[in-house]
Amino acid sequence: MEVKLSDGRIIPMEMHKIKIVQQTNLASLEDRKSAIRNAGFNTFLLRSHDVFLDMLTDSGTNAMSDNQQSSMLVSDDAYAGSESFSKLEKSVQDILGLQYVIPAHQGRACEHLLSRVFVKPGSFVITNYHFTTTKAHINLYGGEVLELISEAGRETASTVQFKGNMDLDMLRDAIEKNGKENIAFIRMEATTNLIGGQPFSMENLKAVSEIAKNFGIMTVMDCSLISENAYFIKTREAGFEDKSIKDIIQEMAAQVDLIYMSGRKSTMARGGLIATNSPKIYREILPLVPVYEGFITYGGMSTKEIEAIAVGMREMVDLDIAGSGAEFIKFFVNRLEELGVPVVTPPGGLGCHIDASRFVPHIPWNEYPASALAAAIYLVTGSRGMERGSLSMDRTPDGEEVPSDMELVRLAVPRRTFTLSQLEFMADRIAWLHKNRELIQGLRWVDEPPVLRFFIGRLDSIDGWEDALINTFTAEFGDSR
Numbered sequence: 066m067e068v069k070l071s072d073g074r075i076i077p078m079e080m081h082k083i084k085i086v087q088q089t090n091l092a093s094l095e096d097r098k099s100a101i102r103n104a105g106f107n108t109f110l111l112r113s114h115d116v117f118l119d120m121l122t123d124s125g126t127n128a129m130s131d132n133q134q135s136s137m138l139v140s141d142d143a144y145a146g147s148e149s150f151s152k153l154e155k156s157v158q159d160i161l162g163l164q165y166v167i168p169a170h171q172g173r174a175c176e177h178l179l180s181r182v183f184v185k186p187g188s189f190v191i192t193n194y195h196f197t198t199t200k201a202h203i204n205l206y207g208g209e210v211l212e213l214i215s216e217a218g219r220e221t222a223s224t225v226q227f228k229g230n231m232d233l234d235m236l237r238d239a240i241e242k243n244g245k246e247n248i249a250f251i252r253m254e255a256t257t258n259l260i261g262g263q264p265f266s267m268e269n270l271k272a273v274s275e276i277a278k279n280f281g282i283m284t285v286m287d288c289s290l291i292s293e294n295a296y297f298i299k300t301r302e303a304g305f306e307d308k309s310i311k312d313i314i315q316e317m318a319a320q321v322d323l324i325y326m327s328g329r330k331s332t333m334a335r336g337g338l339i340a341t342n343s344p345k346i347y348r349e350i351l352p353l354v355p356v357y358e359g360f361i362t363y364g365g366m367s368t369k370e371i372e373a374i375a376v377g378m379r380e381m382v383d384l385d386i387a388g389s390g391a392e393f394i395k396f397f398v399n400r401l402e403e404l405g406v407p408v409v410t411p412p413g414g415l416g417c418h419i420d421a422s423r424f425v426p427h428i429p430w431n432e433y434p435a436s437a438l439a440a441a442i443y444l445v446t447g448s449r450g451m452e453r454g455s456l457s458m459d460r461t462p463d464g465e466e467v468p469s470d471m472e473l474v475r476l477a478v479p480r481r482t483f484t485l486s487q488l489e490f491m492a493d494r495i496a497w498l499h500k501n502r503e504l505i506q507g508l509r510w511v512d513e514p515p516v517l518r519f520f521i522g523r524l525d526s527i528d529g530w531e532d533a534l535i536n537t538f539t540a541e542f543g544d545s546r
């Protein structure tokens with residue numbers, strides 16, 4: 066919920082109270098310097114103890130509700146026919162309106178199963194925009210991803226409310242050019258992650274689905290961030306103001322042949338699932354679950370997490386909960402914008418995205434400006450974000466580097482986890498860094514993995530630029546935090 070203060074400011078209001086907290090640590094500047102060096106300038110490789118606000122991701126890091134926590138105590142650990150799974154099925158049926166549920170250990174496991182069943186060598190998956198793990202699985206099965214995001218989706222600063230929309234003319238052209246029989250499926254990603262957590266509209270989803278139906282092509286929706294996309298439809302799309310989040314979610318799910326989701330985001334637990342109303346699709350995928358995931362009533366998940374997803378799915382349709390992340394993000398994005406920091410606009414649904422191409426335009430793309438900026442942000446805030454730029458792109462099979470459309474640093478805002486003063490602190494220090502941006506330079510590889518290199522790759526700073534950055538920072542703030 067948002068409230069208007071007497072001075073006109075609008076702030077997000079937490080519609081919960083905090084019952085359990087975890088102490089966090091703001092390391093000294095010297096400790097931060099050695100931590101980022103030891104981590105190969107890769108924020109994925111920092112230890113949690115060395116991180117003050119962990120904004121790496123909103124995946125599996127959200128604050129669960131008391132009802133979710135208590136449900137975990139009554140989970141049924143039966144290997145087969147677990148009662149916990151029956152509760153999950155019931156939640157999916159009630160909330161998403163989908164009959165058949167296939168559990169998997171997390172979102173990428175769903176992507177693996179879907180790619181294994183539907184992607185053939187030489188086939189195409191058309192999507193509004195790729196996600197790293199999705200693309201990796203499709204490519205591993207010999208498929209190619211075609212991204213048909215609307216023009217506004219590639220612009221970091223925009224006022225377009227639905228930047229996650231697919232371009233419909235490009236969709237028709239791509240189907241005609243490549244042949245409908247070569248298209249494995251069309252995938253729409255809710256609250257499109259890599260372009261800054263940007264939603265698609267219901268109108269666009271319906272149009273995509275209509276075109277797919279006319280050509281007889283299967284449609285898939287990545288629902289990892291479904292409640293946020295529904296929240297944006299309710300608050301931004303004409304005609305949906307008076308509809309409930311649950312009705313909007315059901316209307317979304319009804320447009321596609323199958324959905325899959327990571328349970329680590331909107332449902333604030335950990336795990337994943339695929340759901341469909343098609344018995345044919347269900348029967349095609351189900352036999353692979355015991356091979357790769359576990360029995361069909363747990364799919365590699367702990368039954369405790371299954372319980373937590375079952376409850377989280379019912380809770381995510383509460384408007385205050387669906388908006389809990391988005392409203393904090395809006396506050397953070399607006400604050401950074403006021404301070405002159407280039408950010409992705411409009412505010413999205415999983416974090417604040419800083420535009421590194423505008424923040425550090427002096428760093429060439431192949432020296433990884435977004436990674437360098439993420440490392441610099443760690444140094445001045447003790448907090449970590451994630452690079453979402455050219456380092457997150459893997460090389461082509463010929464070993465060529467691929468520049469990303471965008472060079473972003475994502476500062477994820479896990480739901481119900483941080484406070485406004487913590488966001489104020491981040492905004493202040495990042496604004497300082499922006500004023501001193503010339504001190505940040507590029508990175509070069511020390512150890513580059515062959516696939517999904519951003520996760521565990523190690524780099525070094527060109528000419529050790531972090532020393533001058535720390536010295537300038539210390540001159541202003543002391544060795545304070």
Ligand code: F0G
Nearest residue numbers: 122124171172173196198258287289327
């Ligand atoms: N799809 C989307 C849209 C995602 O954001 C993610 C994960 C996945 C699929 C894969 O799910 O992690 O459960 O295997 N996003 C995380 C992130 C990794 O940090 O944004 P998973």
